[in-house]
Amino acid sequence: MHDGMALDNGQHILIGAYRDTLHLLQTLGINTNTALWRMPLQLQTIDGEGLALPRLPAPLNLLIGVGMAKGWTWGDKFTLLSVAAQWQRQGFRCEAELNVAQLCQNISSKVMSSLIEPLCVSALNLPPHLASAQVFLTVLKDALWSGQGGSDLLLPRVDLGQLMPDAALAWLSQRGAVVQTHQRVQTLEPWLNAPVVLACPPWEAALLTQTLAPEWSAKAAGLAHTAISTVYVKTQQALDWPQPMLALNSSAHAPAQFAFDKGRLSADPQLNGVVALVASASLGERDTISADVMRQLSEQLGIFDATLLTTVVEKRAAFACVPGLERPAMQVCEGVVACGDYVAGPYPATLEAAVRSGFAAVHALKNQV
Ligand SMILES: Cc1cc2nc3c(=O)[nH]c(=O)nc-3n(C[C@H](O)[C@H](O)[C@H](O)COP(=O)(O)OP(=O)(O)OC[C@H]3O[C@@H](n4cnc5c(N)ncnc54)[C@H](O)[C@@H]3O)c2cc1C
Incomplete structure (x- = not known):
């Protein structure tokens, strides 16, 4: 909360291909049609440059979207389509050690800066020269080739950080579960003979398993992390953007890679004129980030009167999804399984990775008890 305004720790973006997350939200009784703003994938700046996919089945939407992309030459479009066709022919598989910049070396610099870089940084929270090409390909495959709507962007219209845990608590309580919140687990004592699901960030999981499973613990502790900063500002200027999310030149x-019109997304009148600007893989200190983003606001969006509300810097927002990374396995030791976005799996640090991992952990325990 900031001056009575519900501001999330970070603006989240979901995509239509987040199958298990959407299923979970629906199971919890959340109406995904009203809680999320669905729009076809659009990574366009305020002057309409960049990719916007039409509402058509894949891969027709990609072909037409690329064909119509403003600001790209036919050469730019051709390099992207021919490389994408090659990825498809290879089943979206590549060498584990490859990074995204190497994977995309035949793509033009214009398409790199206006499509691949923002996609890579927002999905993997790392710039292309550091990010895992295989994980990037997996995300692209699921987004672009998983059927109609898979590439749609789903923008939360409510504070997701409140919505999801609250709905989960209510769901569990209705089913007789005993839920204890605000209790930090300090030790794990598996001799109580009850199976344990360790659902906390990797650094906490590493501490809790140091003596029980030292090798697993070392792997969890060894993960590096990258930051995401979200700068919230308020403006009196009318925001007549074509859609509530715009790409920025970063x-x-x-x-910042993206700006969100919170007033348009939310039904809360307090959020009118509030803009969230997201800097994934951000480096440096809060004040510098805020100043740089405020300059982007005036130079790229023509907003000159904005006041800074707050800047949230999450230093350990995502594990660094580097090429060939060996992530900790789900099974920690007998009777203990871990779940979370960092547990071994095909996805980067995303809600979908966390939800899939949660389902997998529960399934594994069911088979063990
Ligand atoms: C700023 C930001 C922006 C993001 N944007 C996106 C996005 O656009 N799209 C997307 O898909 N993903 C995004 N993510 C990533 C997404 O939020 C995470 O992948 C997801 O929340 C991870 O879920 P998790 O369950 O693994 O961990 P968490 O959500 O971190 O949950 C772990 C829980 O464990 C609790 N805990 C920790 N230690 C203990 C302990 N000792 N005892 C008891 N409880 C403990 C914590 O309080 C926490 O509630 C973003 C993340 C951030 C920070």
Whole structure:
């Protein structure tokens, strides 16, 4: 909360291919049609440059979207389509050690800067030269080739950080579960003979398993992390953007990749004129990030009167999804399984990775008891 406004720790983006997350939200009784703003994938700047997919089945939407992309030459479009066709022919598989920049070396620099870089940084929270090509390909495959709507962007219209845990608590309580919140688990004592699901961040999981499973613990502790910063501002200027999310041109001193019109997304009148600017894989300190993003706001979006509400810097927002990374396995030791976005799996640090991992952990325990 900031001055009575519900501001999330970070603006989340879901995609239509987040099958298990959407299923979970529906199971919890959340109406995904009203809680999420669904729009076809659009990574366009305020002047309409970049990719926007039409509402058509894949891969027709990609072909037409690329064909119509404003600001790209026919050469740019051709390099992207021919490389994408090659990825498809290879079953979206590549060498584990490859990074995204190497994977995309035949793509033009225009398409790299206006499509691949923002996609890579927002999905894997790392720039292309550091990010795992295989994980990037998996995300692309699920988004672009998993059927109609898979690539749609789903933007939360409510504070997701409140919505989901609250709905989960209510769901569990209705089914007789005893839920204890605000209790930090300090030790694990598996001799109580009850199976344990360790659902906490990797650094906490590493501490809790140090003596029980030292090798697993070392792997969890060894994961590096990258930051996401979200700068919230308020403006009196009318925001007549074509859609509630815009792409920005990002660089070292212009760190935000996307801007969100919170007033348009939310039904809360307090959020009118509030813009969230997201800098994935952000580096440096809060004040510098805020100043750089405020400059982007005026230079790229023409907003000159904005006041800074707050900047949330999550230093350990995502594990660094580097090429060839060996993530900790789900099974920690006998009777203990781990779940979370960092547990071994095909996805980067996303809600979908966390939800899939949760389902897998429960399934594994069912088979063990
Ligand atoms: C700023 C930001 C923006 C993001 N944007 C996106 C996005 O656009 N799209 C997307 O898909 N993903 C996004 N993510 C990633 C997504 O939020 C995570 O992948 C997901 O929340 C991970 O879920 P998790 O269950 O693994 O861990 P968490 O959500 O971190 O949950 C772990 C829980 O464990 C609790 N805990 C920790 N230690 C203990 C202990 N000792 N005892 C008891 N409880 C403990 C914590 O309080 C926490 O509630 C973003 C993340 C951040 C930070």
